[in-house]
Structures are given as C-alpha cells and as structure tokens.
Amino acid sequence: MGESTIIVPFPQDGRPPSPEHLSPEETDTWKATVGSRKAGYFGPEIVPVLEAYCATALACDRVAARLRAEEGIDHILLETYDRMTQSLTSLAKALCLLPGAEHPDG
Secondary structure: OOOOOOOOOOOOOOOOOOOOOOOHHHHHHHHHHHHOOOOOOOOHHHHHHHHHHHHHHHHHHHHHHHHHHOOOOOHHHHHHHHHHHHHHHHHHHHOOOOOOOOOOOO
16 A cells, blocks of 8 residues: 555546656657657656656757767767667667558557
8 A cells, every 4th residue: 555656647538648857858858759749649657658758858968069079089079979779769669650560540
C-alpha cells in the first residue's frame, strides 16, 4: 500500500500532452514527435522514453551550437556530442521514429 502511483492523463484525442515540467524547447520537440504519429501511437508506458528523447534532442542541439561556435575542434566536446547523438538514435529507435522502422500503427 506504500507504493506511489503515477497517473498519466490522456486527452480524448489519444495524444499524450507534454508534461508540465518540460522546457519550452522540449515541449516543442514533444509536440512535433507526438504529432508525427497518429493518435494512440504513444501509450502511457512509453512516456518516460519520450521524455528522455525530448531532453536528449535539446541537449544535442545545445552541444552542436557550442561546437559550431568553437574556433577549431574541441575533441572532448565532439566526443560528448557523439555519445549524445548515439543516445538520441537509440531513443528514436525505441520510439520507432526512424525511417524504415516498423510502426505498430501500420
């Protein structure tokens, strides 16, 4: 009985709303991602992965901006960017967002 339960509310249209704690940029990514699939594609069980995808996409954008601003190559930052983009790709695969992915929505 001591376990806490998290309830993810879903609106009538079957698309999960962006969590309130996301930044505006993360919310934009959330809306674009959720909007790229038909209603009902993302269930409540995938919300944590979708949140991680949005946060990682924003972090990749910020590191990429720093790399573009550098005068030369910051190898440590480049390695960070590489690891982050690998994480982003893994999350995109888990969400079946990449071209050619098998979509459960047909």
